[in-house]
Amino acid sequence: MSSAAPAVKTPPRETRTGEAETLISVRGLSNSFGDQVVHEGLDLEVKRGEILGVVGGSGSGKSVMLRSIIGLQVPDAGEVEVFGETMLDREEGDLQRVRRRWGVLFQGAALFSTLTVAENVEVPLREFYPRLGAKLRDEIAAYKIVMSGLPAEAAPKYPAELSGGMRKRAGIARALALDPELLFLDEPTAGLDPIGAAAFDQLILELRDRLGLTVLLITHDLDTLYAICDRVAVIADKKIIAVGSIEELLELDHEWIQEYFRGPRGRAAEEAAEEAASEEAPHEETAAPQPAAKVEESKGKV
Ligand SMILES: Nc1ncnc2c1ncn2[C@@H]1O[C@H](COP(=O)(O)OP(=O)(O)OP(=O)(O)O)[C@@H](O)[C@H]1O
Ligand SMILES: [Mg+2]
Secondary structure, three states: OOOOOOOOOOOOOOOOOOOOOEEEEEEEEEEEEOOEEEEEEEEEEEEOOOEEEEEOOOOOOHHHHHHHHOOOOOOOEEEEEEOOEEOOOOOHHHHHHHHOOEEEEOOOOOOOOOOOHHHHHHHHHHHHOOOOOHHHHHHHHHHHHHHOOOOHHHOOOOHHHOOHHHHHHHHHHHHOOOOOOEEEEEOOOOOOOHHHHHHHHHHHHHHHHHHOOEEEEEOOOHHHHHHHOOEEEEEEOOEEEEEEOHHHHHOOOOHHHHHHHHOHHHHHHHHHHHHHHHHHHHHHOOOOOOOOOOOOOOOOOO
16 A cells, blocks of 8 residues: 555644644653663653654663553553543453554564464454454455555465565554554564665555554654654653654754754754655645644753
């Protein structure tokens, strides 16, 4: 489904008051492992319809934050709400009901190596809809595989028979199995060559626009940030220190942010994004304006 024409970013859907609906709300999140404090008072909001990128150094707690949001990590303190429902201290049945509304691509794709691509995609269908017939399950899996940009022939293959990029697409197909409203992606383009990564970026953008998804995307990939993220959240010093468009983040006087975005890779990504924007220029008149992103500065840290 990735086409040659670059997809045009559309802004998050707005509520009648003009304020986009909050789909994920994290407040005062704290996590630690033994003596190691990973998060302390972390706050984050994700709006319906947006692609929010999360960046931060390796080991800064991005994946742990994701695990806390989806209920795989019980935090020491804090509140996590998804779709307006708390994720903490819930009955398993209640959590299942919320879980079926999202899809997750874990860091490294995390496919089951002994299952084929189709069988991997069917795992959530079997879990959440055990009474679904085999034929319908196969049809849904085949549809999701093609939707993820894989050839239909990939369905009977095992993960070891796929390239890294194909494995990521298979992971996306599995994440889409239950028609989610929300997609969590942890380092989706890591390990892909630049062309494969750019195609994957376009796939995410197209899926968001076609399916009306909201995407929380953890990434180190500067090109991805420039190409598809509406806003970017920076995690450092155990919390989210700033959220905004890249232009807004660049105005902040914070060492990590400046080094990350102004370093040689950051500048190359910025130039590539400017070049792509100038090629897309005829589309710009039809694209709706982006909503003003808010930069949240924390107590003199930024
Ligand atoms: N289950 C665990 N037990 C103990 N420590 C953990 C556990 N999970 C994560 N950590 C620690 O928490 C810190 C944050 O880990 P996390 O995986 O969230 O980093 P990250 O920001 O995702 O890094 P990367 O960019 O390399 O993926 C690390 O120091 C890690 O060692
Ligand atoms: Mg990680």
